[in-house]
Amino acid sequence: MNIGKFKLKNNLILAPMAGVSDVGFRAVCIMCGADYGVCEMVSAKALIHNSKKTIDLLTTSKYDKIKVAQIFGNEPDVMAKAVQHPALAKFDIIDINMGCPAPKIVNNGQGSALLKDIALAEQIIRACVLVTDKPITVKLRVGYNNGENVAVEFAKMCERAGAKAITIHGRTKEQGYSGQVDYDTITKVKQAVHIPVIGNGDVTDADSYEKMLKCGVDAVMIGRGAFGHPQIFADLRNKKSKKTIYYVKKHIQIDRKYFEDKTIQKELIKHFLWYAKGCKSTAKLRVEIAKQNNIDDTINLLEKNLER
Numbered sequence: 001m002n003i004g005k006f007k008l009k010n011n012l013i014l015a016p017m018a019g020v021s022d023v024g025f026r027a028v029c030i031m032c033g034a035d036y037g038v039c040e041m042v043s044a045k046a047l048i049h050n051s052k053k054t055i056d057l058l059t060t061s062k063y064d065k066i067k068v069a070q071i072f073g074n075e076p077d078v079m080a081k082a083v084q085h086p087a088l089a090k091f092d093i094i095d096i097n098m099g100c101p102a103p104k105i106v107n108n109g110q111g112s113a114l115l116k117d118i119a120l121a122e123q124i125i126r127a128c129v130l131v132t133d134k135p136i137t138v139k140l141r142v143g144y145n146n147g148e149n150v151a152v153e154f155a156k157m158c159e160r161a162g163a164k165a166i167t168i169h170g171r172t173k174e175q176g177y178s179g180q181v182d183y184d185t186i187t188k189v190k191q192a193v194h195i196p197v198i199g200n201g202d203v204t205d206a207d208s209y210e211k212m213l214k215c216g217v218d219a220v221m222i223g224r225g226a227f228g229h230p231q232i233f234a235d236l237r238n239k240k241s242k243k244t245i246y247y248v249k250k251h252i253q254i255d256r257k258y259f260e261d262k263t264i265q266k267e268l269i270k271h272f273l274w275y276a277k278g279c280k281s282t283a284k285l286r287v288e289i290a291k292q293n294n295i296d297d298t299i300n301l302l303e304k305n306l307e308r
């Protein structure tokens with residue numbers, strides 16, 4: 001599949017995940033076969049105000065061969081300014097978040113709130129498309145409330161407005177991250193547009209991957225299925241991968257190039273806990289991990305205990 005001039009080899013993508021898809025984690029997922037990982041979402045408004053914290057979220061490494069940023073906001077002019085911000089200059093593709101269900105986003109009329117205002121969503125996409133030659137893509141959900149399915153209409157609007165691809169997470173905003181993925185809607189979305197469609201939601205193994213592929217999607221995006229297991233991108237391609245500790249060390253090594261240990265230890269505790277899953281005594285190990293305040297000690301602890 002291609003997005004603009006960018007060619008994907010494996011049609012597998014690591015999802016944007018705030019607080020999770022950091023530069024090191026994206027790199028290990030890419031090593032295992034993800035074509036790219038989308039950076040954590042950034043606020044268009046914070047970006048145009050040059051927030052350092054926001055710009056830090058856009059840290060990339062040599063592993064990000066296809067660099068994809070994701071912005072959120074609901075003001076077309078602010079979104080267009082963000083697209084032109086120098087911090088996004090190095091990016092190849094810019095994705096617009098129209099699916100986030102978090103109250104602090106939705107209550108500002110951003111993220112999945114835009115599913116309820118297709119006219120405004122269209123203005124936003126058009127405003128972004130107008131100011132750049134880079135592919136603009138959109139990530140959306142099935143609809144806002146359960147029973148209000150806007151996906152096909154919304155997807156057609158994205159295509160009309162100039163989006164070069166869309167990602168559909170097969171859930172409503174009301175569902176959040178649980179309940180059934182709506183494969184039927186993903187299939188209908190794929191049939192309704194001519195731009196590439198990336199399917200997303202609950203892909204964690206070969207069976208769920210197969211289910212998603214049956215929708216006819218051009219590529220598959222994986223989020224939680226990669227927690228503690230970047231090797232999922234190798235597993236799904238029937239490729240060999242290395243043991244988890246190898247990726248733990250790489251993840252940290254790459255993050256250490258850009259961030260201080262103090263920040264990494266704080267931000268990566270969730271990753272350490274996920275990496276610990278699947279051990280004989282995961283619960284005990286997790287308690288020990290939570291007590292650590294030094295990265296090297298944490299790595300040693302994982303090295304001694306990880307079996308997979």
Ligand SMILES: Cc1cc2nc3c(=O)[nH]c(=O)nc-3n(C[C@H](O)[C@H](O)[C@H](O)COP(=O)(O)O)c2cc1C
Pocket residue numbers: 015016017018019020040041070097099100139169177200201202203221222223224225
């Ligand atoms: C911790 C977390 C953070 C997320 N942050 C973002 C985000 O920044 N942007 C976005 O579009 N989606 C975000 N999502 C949604 C995921 O990209 C994805 O659509 C969702 O998790 C469903 O895919 P999965 O079942 O493979 O996890 C986030 C999900 C999680 C669990």
